[in-house]
Amino acid sequence: MQNKLTSPIQSVGRKTIGSIQRLGRGGLFLFSTLVAFPGLIKEFSLVLKQIYSVGVLSMQIIIVSGLTVGMVLGLQGYNTLVDFGAEESLGQMVALSLVREMGPVLTALLFAGRAGSALTAEIGLMKVTEQLPAMQMMAVDPYKKVIAPRFVAGLIAMPLLAAMFSAVGIIGGYIVGVGLLGVDGGAFWSQMTSKVDLYDDILNGVIKSIVFGWVAVWIAVYEGYDAVPTTEGVSRATTRTVVNTAFAVLGLDFILTALMFGGV
Amino acid sequence: MDSENLVSMQDVSLKFGDRVILDSINIEIPRGKVTTIMGPSGTGKTTALRLIGGQIRPQAGTIMVDGLSVTKLKRKELYELRKRMGMMFQSGALFTDLSVFENVAFPLREHTELSESMIRDIVVMKLHAVGLRGARDLLPSELSGGMARRVALARAIALDPMMILYDEPFTGQDPITVGVIMELIRKLNDSLGLTSIVVSHDVAEVSKISDKLYIISNGKVIESGSPTELQESSSEWVQQFLHGRPDGPAKFHYPANDYAEDLISHAK
Numbered sequence: 001m002q003n004k005l006t007s008p009i010q011s012v013g014r015k016t017i018g019s020i021q022r023l024g025r026g027g028l029f030l031f032s033t034l035v036a037f038p039g040l041i042k043e044f045s046l047v048l049k050q051i052y053s054v055g056v057l058s059m060q061i062i063i064v065s066g067l068t069v070g071m072v073l074g075l076q077g078y079n080t081l082v083d084f085g086a087e088e089s090l091g092q093m094v095a096l097s098l099v100r101e102m103g104p105v106l107t108a109l110l111f112a113g114r115a116g117s118a119l120t121a122e123i124g125l126m127k128v129t130e131q132l133p134a135m136q137m138m139a140v141d142p143y144k145k146v147i148a149p150r151f152v153a154g155l156i157a158m159p160l161l162a163a164m165f166s167a168v169g170i171i172g173g174y175i176v177g178v179g180l181l182g183v184d185g186g187a188f189w190s191q192m193t194s195k196v197d198l199y200d201d202i203l204n205g206v207i208k209s210i211v212f213g214w215v216a217v218w219i220a221v222y223e224g225y226d227a228v229p230t231t232e233g234v235s236r237a238t239t240r241t242v243v244n245t246a247f248a249v250l251g252l253d254f255i256l257t258a259l260m261f262g263g264v
Numbered sequence: 265m266d267s268e269n270l271v272s273m274q275d276v277s278l279k280f281g282d283r284v285i286l287d288s289i290n291i292e293i294p295r296g297k298v299t300t301i302m303g304p305s306g307t308g309k310t311t312a313l314r315l316i317g318g319q320i321r322p323q324a325g326t327i328m329v330d331g332l333s334v335t336k337l338k339r340k341e342l343y344e345l346r347k348r349m350g351m352m353f354q355s356g357a358l359f360t361d362l363s364v365f366e367n368v369a370f371p372l373r374e375h376t377e378l379s380e381s382m383i384r385d386i387v388v389m390k391l392h393a394v395g396l397r398g399a400r401d402l403l404p405s406e407l408s409g410g411m412a413r414r415v416a417l418a419r420a421i422a423l424d425p426m427m428i429l430y431d432e433p434f435t436g437q438d439p440i441t442v443g444v445i446m447e448l449i450r451k452l453n454d455s456l457g458l459t460s461i462v463v464s465h466d467v468a469e470v471s472k473i474s475d476k477l478y479i480i481s482n483g484k485v486i487e488s489g490s491p492t493e494l495q496e497s498s499s500e501w502v503q504q505f506l507h508g509r510p511d512g513p514a515k516f517h518y519p520a521n522d523y524a525e526d527l528i529s530h531a532k
Contacts, residue, residue: 129355129357129360130353130354130357131357131358131360133319133353136319137317137319137346137349138370138419139343139344139347139371
């Protein structure tokens with residue numbers, strides 16, 4: 001009886017302690033990774049290899065999604081703006097939506113699905129197949145050889161992918177707005193260039209994409225490294241990467257947006 | 265420094281949570297010999313290897329490897345010591361994105377400043393020693409389980425270590441592969457002047473190649489000695505283990521309540 005009464009409370013406590021422990025391990029993990037960064041200067045080829053698999057191979061999904069999102073924004077924006085006779089502001093609307101919000105957020109979510117899950121699975125399976133302990137037994141630090149290169153590659157790739165997403169999205173908006181719906185091409189570009197501010201909009205968007213990239217890649221490599229070394233463990237870690245990245249990115253996006261644009 | 269024993273574990277205890285893995289065990293590994301640690305699955309044999317390699321630390325006791333206390337070493341010193349140890353993991357643990365050649369070259373590239381042609385020669389020699397010189401361009405995914413272990417062995421001896429640790433080298437291998445690995449363990453040990461520690465439960469195989477055996481169960485050393493000494497052991501448990509009898513001091517049945525009662529209570 002007493003057990004039934006206390007067990008929900010116990011389980012809340014257990015889960016809370018578990019989360020805090022994971023956060024602590026994640027922090028230690030991040031620290032060990034950062035310490036390994038300077039060693040990468042000598043072995044930058046490791047990072048380049050990872051930029052290829054994390055960044056270049058993600059380009060396909062980023063470009064296709066960016067184009068589609070831009071086209072939809074063009075279409076929806078036109079329908080709203082045309083009521084006010086303001087369809088010439090379409091370029092501004094598409095560009096601001098993409099650069100401030102859609103670019104960084106959607107890129108981070110797609111990045112978690114495409115590259116983050118792959119990173120988690122790869123590192124998790126290296127653990128399952130004893131490659132990480134083998135490396136340690138060969139007196140080679142896995143943080144230097146495996147974790148840090150992937151981390152840095154993600155940090156470099158994410159903002160570039162977000163920029164690519166926004167650029168392709170603007171082209172998508174242009175195709176729909178100017179090509180299909182007949183908005184004036186000159187007005188589309190001039191409205192955009194005059195109303196999009198380099199610091200307020202673009203720089204803030206870039207800051208967002210850097211922060212999201214940091215979070216996404218941290219979660220991905222940490223979940224892989226912390227995975228229970230079994231088939232089931234890796235599968236759960238991969239799921240956690242995608243889900244936790246989504247929560248973290250969306251939550252952080254609200255905070256960052258409030259800080260950057262809240263005062264306006 | 266004890267010159268006769270390369271590794272000496274004294275009163276080593278290890279717990280994971282409430283589970284006792286090793287309970288104050290003493291193991292001495294003589295220099296230049298093949299020593300095997302045997303025991304039922306899940307009794308902390310592999311854990312003992314990981315303790316020697318410094319991958320985990322015991323709660324109590326001392327572990328000396330070549331005069332150095334593994335438990336007290338700083339990370340850098342531990343890594344220096346590990347360069348003089350080779351370890352063959354159960355699965356081989358080859359780097360799946362590197363070819364056989366690059367796998368064996370990996371420790372050389374990491375820890376030496378040798379020229380490319382020198383590295384090539386050493387890798388070829390090490391692969392020749394395990395009979396896989398011709399497989400150097402294959403990827404780990406193209407190797408059989410036995411070949412993967414042999415490549416792992418070549419990689420473990422790449423830096424000419426003083427000692428090799430073998431984690432379950434025979435598990436799941438066909439008889440020919442088992443024979444090949446047995447031969448390699450013994451031959452490499454004697455020709456390279458190594459000290460070998462084998463963790464295994466393949467009684468017949470390890471009895472043939474080992475100079476000294478330890479049997480551990482439930483975290484304790486049950487018996488130790490040469491293969492012939494163990495065969496003559498008076499312990500019933502040791503006899504059951506060595507001859508693979510299904511019932512004896514180690515029970516066939518997992519602890520349960522009375523069988524008849526179990527059936528009757530269900531009928532009610």
